[in-house]
Amino acid sequence: MLLHSRIARTAIALAGVAVLAACGEKATGPATPATVAAPTAAAPTVVPATPGPTAEADTSPEVIAAPATPTAAPTVAKTQGRVRIYSGPSDVPLSPEPGTGRGDTLIQLTATASADIGTYVADGQGRTLYRFDKDTAKPSKSTCNGDCAKTWPPLLVAGPGRIYPSGIDPQLVGYVERADGTCQVTIGGWPVYLYAKDTAPGDRNGQGVGGTWFAISPTGDRSTSEPEVVTAPTTATAG
Template sequence: MLLRSRIARTAIALTSLAALAACGEKEAGSAAPAAAPAVDQPSPTVSAAATPEQNPEVVEAPVTPLPKPTVAKTQRRVQIYSGPSNVSLSPAPDQGRGSNIVQLNGTASADIGTYAADGKGMTLYRFDKDTAKPSKSNCNGDCAETWPPLLIRSPGQIYPSGINPQLVGYVERADGTCQVTIAGWPVYLFSKDTRPGDIKGQGVGGTWFAINPTGGRTKPLPEVVDMPTTAAAR
């Protein structure tokens, strides 16, 4: 009877130690999840002669983290970074004065060359009636309804990709909002562009052009030449 009691106490102690060890691994941050009790499923064994079909191995390519961007330039309370963010960005809601986080991307186009786009992929334009030195927007009122300025709210952050951060800044508009600039040129969206990559504003009025990463005009859209049909040619 005494022997049976000692055996029972020993079994309870060993069970408690095993439980503490498992909790300790979990607390220490072990990547291995706790194993579920096996039910009619013996642990698989790997034979040295097993074929790839019998024992497929999943090899994941290493993920190279993006370099952490650094502040390349500061304009008052707006920080302009050396490149795109290496983490997901969550800008505060735009309440009519712009977002506190703006992304700029150099985007290639076979039709007009490389142009600047915002973080959603929408084309950014420049207006020939604005000035770059000094930076000034001359598009207000109804003009700004058709061509909404890209605004940055202070304090804010701008993350350019494919655009020299030293060329990026902002200018204060007549209504007190701050408009993003590239090489001094205020940049705008076009209200008739509805999808990323749309360039419906290119060449409008001979004064609106998608802006390139150095602040210049992109090239005009290629002319579409209507070829006569065979019937018309006869």
């Protein structure tokens, strides 16, 4: 019985460590290395030579195609807790693990150009990411909780996690621990959010809401507001 009691206590303690590790900083040990699918090289197609009508040998010079320049694999630019931030987008397809409600272990961030608001950041699904003016960047702190977080879900990362930024300085990417112990991705120190009313990739329905919510730029700044539409008169007014 004593042995069983000790085993039970040990299992409970390990479960507690797993919960604390959700954000990353409270657990020790290296992050799990990234698991990626290795590209499969296609087998060369061998086409048998077809003899021509004459027995003359082909004296034309052999043409050899130059090998394609390989894409440099991203390297770890920085580590925060049990989250690794890479030097750029992954060079191979990635398979994120199913979400647990406390964040994803794989986050992709992409700088996206817009003629209306300038360059802003989207996630791996093309969803616009926002910042909240009532938060702070130095130090990083989120003030959107409760019902606010239902309308503006924070972008969460769980450890051991990986973040791949494209067009964003990886040194500006990190995370901040929220009041509930989860980890919210930050850019330039600003916590980033999604908007519940954005239903399709590229939607920016949260831009300018309340004068405090804006699509976040790759440096963490606010993107510019949508241009104001002014209706021009169609006829000249008599003097």
